[in-house]
Amino acid sequence: MTSNLPTAVDPRALTEVLDGRWAHVRRDAREHLHDPGLLPVYGESVAEARERVTRVARVLAESGRVALGFPKEYGGADDAGGAIVSVEMLAFQDLSVMVKAGVQWGLFGGAVQLLGTERHHAAYLRDIMSFDLPGxxxxxxxxxxxxxxxxxxxxxxxxxxxxxxxxxxxxxxxxxxxxxxxxxxxxxxxxxxxxxxxxxxxxxxxxxxxxxxxxxxxxxxxxxxxxxxxxxxxxxxxxxxxxxxxxxxxxxxxxxxxxxxxxxxxxxxxxxTRRFFTMLGTLVRGRVSVGGSASSATKLALDIAVRYGEVRRQFTAPRGDREVAINDYLAHQRKLLPALAATYAYTFAQEELVSTMHDVQGADQVDERAQRELESRAAGLKAAQTWHATRTIQLCREACGGAGYLQENRLPHLKADTDVFTTFEGDNTVLLQLVAKGLLTGYRDAFGSLDGWGRVGFVADMVRETVLERTAARGLIARLVDAVPGRDDEVPMLDRGWQLKVFEDREKHTLESAIRRLRRGAATASSATPAPDPFDVFNDVQDHVLQAAQAHIDRIVLEAFVAGIERTTDDAARALLDRLCDLYALSTVEAHKGWFLEHGRLTAPRAKALTATVNALLRELRPYMVTLVDAFAIPEDWKGAAILREEAARQEAMHAHDTTTHDTVLPAGTATAVEVPPGQ
Amino acid sequence: MTSNLPTAVDPRALTEVLDGRWAHVRRDAREHLHDPGLLPVYGESVAEARERVTRVARVLAESGRVALGFPKEYGGADDAGGAIVSVEMLAFQDLSVMVKAGVQWGLFGGAVQLLGTERHHAAYLRDIMSFDLPGxxxxxxxxxxxxxxxxxxxxxxxxxxxxxxxxxxxxxxxxxxxxxxxxxxxxxxxxxxxxxxxxxxxxxxxxxxxxxxxxxxxxxxxxxxxxxxxxxxxxxxxxxxxxxxxxxxxxxxxxxxxxxxxxxxxxxxxxxTRRFFTMLGTLVRGRVSVGGSASSATKLALDIAVRYGEVRRQFTAPRGDREVAINDYLAHQRKLLPALAATYAYTFAQEELVSTMHDVQGADQVDERAQRELESRAAGLKAAQTWHATRTIQLCREACGGAGYLQENRLPHLKADTDVFTTFEGDNTVLLQLVAKGLLTGYRDAFGSLDGWGRVGFVADMVRETVLERTAARGLIARLVDAVPGRDDEVPMLDRGWQLKVFEDREKHTLESAIRRLRRGAATASSATPAPDPFDVFNDVQDHVLQAAQAHIDRIVLEAFVAGIERTTDDAARALLDRLCDLYALSTVEAHKGWFLEHGRLTAPRAKALTATVNALLRELRPYMVTLVDAFAIPEDWKGAAILREEAARQEAMHAHDTTTHDTVLPAGTATAVEVPPGQ
Structure with missing residues (x-):
């Protein structure tokens, strides 16, 4: 594969696309959110941390930046989407502050606003917004x-x-x-x-x-x-x-x-039950902001690891005159670049989710179907983004070696603080099941009654029609998929239509086969044996059903990436995003290679070609790693990682020193790239 | 699959097998290591933690329990294996104490002992052992x-x-x-x-x-x-x-x-270079004890998560009279049981490694080949066990939900403390590469010169012959493999010979194809183009080479499990271990299903049957989950997890209360198993 990427891509053009509809909220935060109390303090006690965070919550309240989601009549802006994005921006700094704000103005304030009525609003909302009434x-x-x-x-x-x-x-x-x-x-x-x-x-x-x-x-x-x-x-x-x-x-x-x-x-x-879930449904904002905040923390971790990998060097290549930058190792690229591609993908999906939430909740009429779909999307993206955060921050910690373990380099806080995101605002596995249930009931509605279905009492009775429901850029995606010629194994893997088609195919097939198994399980009731326990019927298929949910989320995320590229006007940025989207798509297919082979969607030779294509994409994207994190536009003083300030200068000083003294001191031979010491 | 497992298995019979050659050291620790300072203290400051750990280091020194590895003439026991096992036992309590001990008596004391000579020993060893000379x-x-x-x-x-x-x-x-x-x-x-x-x-x-x-x-x-x-x-x-x-x-x-x-x-x-690696080689103990300690922490995390999952209940099944224990959900079993099976597998592999190290280092003659193989084994098992620890402790944290995030429930300390294990005592990726290099050079030696090979300067010149070198129970394993009939896809998947054969096959094929690629890369030198940069040749294949190392480690771990079962004399324990070994083997094959399908080692129908077989094994092993953690024999006061003391009683109190008041208070309908709330 020869690269046709432009030699230079302006990260600001990427930032513009990533910033999306609430770009003004993001820019405002980057410009004004610089209170030192907003950063984590290394080594502080629990009492000191609580004290600082409470103090900063008041500062935030005074800035008015937390009020966006509240009604205009009480000094807010009726801007639900803006409120979520504000929280996401806090998550680039101390995540305790983000969660404290989420509790006070999202969950507590949100509950009073959305479950209460006029008299509660009049009596309490202003004090909640000002933090005079912490709750x-x-x-x-x-x-x-x-x-x-x-x-x-x-x-x-x-x-x-x-x-x-x-x-x-x-x-x-x-x-x-x-x-x-x-x-x-x-x-x-x-x-x-x-x-x-x-x-x-x-x-x-x-x-x-x-x-x-x-x-x-x-x-x-x-x-x-x-x-x-x-x-x-x-x-x-x-x-x-x-x-x-x-x-x-x-x-x-x-x-x-x-x-x-x-x-x-x-x-x-x-x-x-319906009343209960209507009440819960109004509170979807919390889940949306946790997913978005996980994504912010992931970006910061990647920013640190990518920049460190760019200057950190280890092992001299046989013909090299100095050591190799660790970003140049394929194994390092295999860690960081697919994570970076997925982070872009989730950012586009989150943008779409926030936008949908804003519109659904701001509509004059309650659209129950849209509401249910929003909840399912919020659940799925919360699970996907928080698991991605846990995995990626861990990977970034390891990619920085011992330095990544020191609090002064920020990664320990990112890791420890975001860890609970996978189980709060809904346990991720339970959330995936919620997504699956939406798909299953949607399927039933779309395709009519299923034999024996009614006996599986575990599936609830709400009406949902989310199966293969298209996300944004519907028209474009349908055209791309339709343009794929019949013989799958002859289509180039970089064909976006083919990628979209295999994601769609995986979702549809996984779901249909899960339904067949559920139906078979329930159907044994009609034989001579006693009716099977509905719990056993469902439980036997639980892993399969969760896979269907995962496949669904992967598809909507890919479609959101495609829609995001479609919105990109800068040619260079668009070309780079196109390649990054290829990497997201193909590394996801690679991760599920077993499924695609097992179900005849990939031939063995094509599966091997897939690995080679992913590696070629890594090589092609290697020069843009720093550009891709530059585009996150994280202000320097939000990062607080000592290695970002120190490592480059250290490496240069060493190089300068080596060029004068190397011969007399260091061993003459080439270092082998594979030996390691005991550490401490 | 009908279960032929005995209805009751005595965990003590399992403990006996797991305890192995240094059972006396383990029993001694369980009996005597009960100083309260040995447990982590929740919320203590860095200064307080250092103070406590230093104090406890002196207590340990006085107990004499840290001296096992030192020469008898200075009050030690010349028992290198016992010293490692002592450290592993410390790792069930505060891992800071384990690492402090590892630094003082393993790394510092070990370096003086093994790199120094008589005059250093005479002058310093006693003070090092007594902690009068911290270093x-x-x-x-x-x-x-x-x-x-x-x-x-x-x-x-x-x-x-x-x-x-x-x-x-x-x-x-x-x-x-x-x-x-x-x-x-x-x-x-x-x-x-x-x-x-x-x-x-x-x-x-x-x-x-x-x-x-x-x-x-x-x-x-x-x-x-x-x-x-x-x-x-x-x-x-x-x-x-x-x-x-x-x-x-x-x-x-x-x-x-x-x-x-x-x-x-x-x-x-x-x-x-050879001198340097000989010096490093003497220090292999550190790496061996980190792998073993990671395994101890993993066992404790699994002990907590399994016992919690046994009493914790959530969601009522349609026909249930109370909520379902979370260990009964397939998705929960899918998380905990394969991790438990792998933990057993690694325990057997670690036992074999410690035993080999003890014998190699205690031998009168230095056997250079055995030394190299030991280093490779230590590197591989350190990487495998520490990554397994990071993944498994994370999974256990999530399996305990919000409770898992509280320090009082121990998992946060286990997670944070073991995190650095993946990069200290050798970065895991670099260690895998070390394993791979051993395999590659071993291959060269075994099969003669490879064309163009010499041009890949990245491969070092030391002699190793580790390819498909058998571990313990060599004879048994060879017999089992040889007994597998020709047509692989007709052999039952629970046939141990088939399992061993496919692990072996994956290692051999991955390695051979990596070598072919390296050879091709180097061979382009003879064409008209300039000789390829050896770094590029190696780097292009780096991911492939790391996979070969992983396949090698998986094989030696499975073989160690088989050897462990062979040592088991109690019939019931043996039957249970047999099933657990099936789960380790088949869940590993399942995790690499893509590879097996891609390389024609599994047909599509057989790959589907594999998933069903793993699920059947989970159902069969479900009743033994608690027995399997009982066998770790972790003393109650080492655990320090509040949920283990509290959750069962809480659930019983709730159940008793529900049976009298349920009808008037709780909603009549069956709870759906898939809805979740926002959290905080």
Missing amino acids: CFAMTETGHGSDVQQLRTTCTYDPATQTFDLHTPHEAARKDYIGNAARDGRMAVVFAQLVTQGEGRGVHAWLVPIRDEQGNPLPGVTIGDDGPKAGLNGVDNGRLSFDHVRVPREMLLDRYGQVAEDGAYTSTIEHE | CFAMTETGHGSDVQQLRTTCTYDPATQTFDLHTPHEAARKDYIGNAARDGRMAVVFAQLVTQGEGRGVHAWLVPIRDEQGNPLPGVTIGDDGPKAGLNGVDNGRLSFDHVRVPREMLLDRYGQVAEDGAYTSTIEHE
Whole structure:
């Protein structure tokens, strides 16, 4: 493959495409977010970290930059997308600050805004925005993290006193991992089972004071501390228990369900499960911002590792006059470049997601189908981006060797702080299952009833039609796919249509075969044997179903990359993105080579050619590695990695010294590239 | 597949096999190593951690348990294997203590013992063993971690004063990441380029005082602190620079190279590179103990995740009367069980490695071939076990959800502390390359000269013959492989001979095709074009060569598992290990399914059957998950994970409460297994 890439690509042209619809929010953050408290401090204690982060939260509140998502009438901007992007930008600095902001203005403030009604807004929103009222989002319990419909905290209405009785019946019902609980929170949005007139009405939320003005727990409220964590130690996660706490009737956040003075329950959404998921659905913003923040942290880690690999040298090549830059090793490129390509891909997918969320939530009419699709997309991209972050930051840490292990080089914080992203705001495996369920029910709707299907009680009843639903650039993608000639194994692998087609094919086939297996499992019910346990039917296929979800996410991410390239007007930037997209597509196919071979989608010779093509792409993209991280446009003072300041000068000083003294001191022979020392 | 496993397996029978040759050392540790200072303390500062670990190092020294590896004449036991196993046992508690011990008695003490001579032993070994003389192993420099043959520190002999002049010419030559340097070290074994009579003689080591009795740096010595790290904060890693420090002639550790009063240099090993690697080779113990310690940490993480998954419940099945234990989900089994199987496999491989090391190093005659093979094995298993640790501990963290992120549940420390294992004592990628080089040169020796081979200057000249060299249980393995009938695709996948054969085949084919590619690359030299750059020839094939190394390691690990089963006398334990070995073998084949399909080693139907067989093995092994971690025999007070003490009781209390109140409070419908909340 001969490279037809331009010799120089202006990273600013790439930045413009990556910045997307909320470019103004990103530029504003790069220009103004420079408070030193926003950076992680190495070696600080848990108490010091919490203190600093609380102080910085006030600074952020005063800047007004956190208010974007709130209603204009309370000083906000009704800009849900902008609010998400603001949080993503915070994630380039201390992730504790990002999470603290996410808890206060995203989860807590968002719940009051979206689950509450006018009187709650009028009474509390301004103080929430200013951080004068720090609060908690108290949903998760020690015993229920993934299945929150089964929360065990109860809130029982008593018409005699016109108050609710909020109660934690046992330790598994204790609220746990709650941000702002251990130190700062004055109130909490508490999720509990509503009981009124002797009947359970499902999970609802109340706004509950938990501390007095002096910061002491209120009567009946027990507050615990989750203590030191793996990371995010600037966030004061804690535990809340309630011993028959009286909550006034009007503190029920009653947008979706109301309790009258006499205890009569009303709601515009009749079905309890549906009501619950409608309530949860309004809170999708949290999940979207975690995915985006994971992506920011990934970019910073790649920025550090790529720049270090550019100047760091090790082992002299036989004919070299100095040591080889580690970015020149194929094994190093194999680590960093596919991760970089995937990071670009996810950035485009995240941009599309934020934009969709902004439009869906800002629409006058609630479009239930669009809402469901948004939730599925948010779940899938949250899982994909946070796993990608965990893997990539680990890889960047290792790519910096011992230096990557020192806090002064930033990677330890990035790694420890983002680690929990794979399980909070929804455990990733459970989220993938949510995506799969959307696909399965969508399939049923699109193709009619499936024999025996109804017996698999595990599949819920909501209407979704997400199967092969096209993302942005629909028309273009369909044209590219349609233009692929019949014989797959003759199409060049760099043909975008072929790439799109095999991604689509993998999703469709994986899903269809999962459905066939589910159907077979359920169908044994009609034989002489007793009906199979629906759990066993589903569980036997669980890994397969999760693969279908993964294939779906891979496809929407590739399509988003294609749409992003389509928006690129600068020719050089576009050419580079085109190649990077090839790398994303083909390294993904390579990672799933087994599937493609097993299902006759790749012949053996073509599978071998695939590896060679990926390696050729790495060689072609090698000279652009620094350009690709330059395009992330991360301000220097946000990075705080000592090696970025020091390593280049060190290498030059060594080189200058070597050229005068080398002969008398160092061994004459060529160093072999493969020997290593014990370390310490 | 119908299970033929016994209904009960006594974990003690498994423990006995896992404990192996140094069972007495393991039992002694389980019985006596119970100082509270040996456990990590959550939330302690860097200063507090260093203080505690230093204190505990003295306790360990007094126990005599660290002396096993030293000569009997100085109070040791000449038991190199026992010394490694002692360190592995420390790794079940605070890994900072393990590393501190490894630095003091493994690296520092080991260098004095193995590179020094009688006068060094007499003067220093006792004080090293008692920790009265804390010391450093100062090899790595800021500029050279992997390629230590190119260290830039110089040590120049001056016959006039009969001293060496030790000097750090620039910052890249600064000693870095050196354990015991920042706080405790009084002396250091410093590696530097020896220059005498105007000639460079390559890297040698000197014993150099760095601090006085009051702990102040000695004149000319500059000591820096690496500061807080991602983990291992109880170890005081630091930096050392020398400004023309005078070192007496007798402080050269002169076992392999001597400098006479007049500066004349002598050595029994003439070739400089060979001398250097002989010196390094004696230090293989460090690498062996890091691999083993990674395995201990992995076992503890699995112990925590498996026990939590056994009592933790989430989502109610349609016909269930309570929620499903998360170990019952296929997706959860897919995470934990293959990791558990691989951990067993590595344990057997590590046992074999330690035993080989003990015998090779204890032999009267130096067997150079055995020495080289040992180094290659140590490198490969260090890389494999530390990557496995990083992956598995991450997976266990995620398997425990938010609880896994709290320090009180131990996993954060395990994760952060072991992270650096993948790059210290040799960067794993560089170590794999070392393994590959051994295979390549072994191949050349076994099969004669390869055309054009000599032109690939990157391949070194040492003699190795490791290709398909059998591990323990040679005879048994050969018999099993030979018994496999011709048509591979008709042999049952649970046939051990077939499994062994496909592992062997993958190694052999990957290696041979890498060699063909190298040969082709080098051969283009004979055409009209100029000779290719040997670096490019090697670099183009680097990923392929690393795969060959990985395939080699996978094979020796499987063979070690088979040998371990062969040693098992208890029938029930043996049956269970047999199944677990099937899972290790088949999940490894599954992970490399693409390769096997691409190379015609698996047909498509057989690849599909493989997935079904792995799932069937998971179902069959599910009831034994707790038995399999029981067998690790980790004392309760070493675990220090709050969820292990609390979760079971919490679940029972909830269940008891639910059975009385459930109907009035919780929603009537079946929970769907796929919905998740936003978290915080």
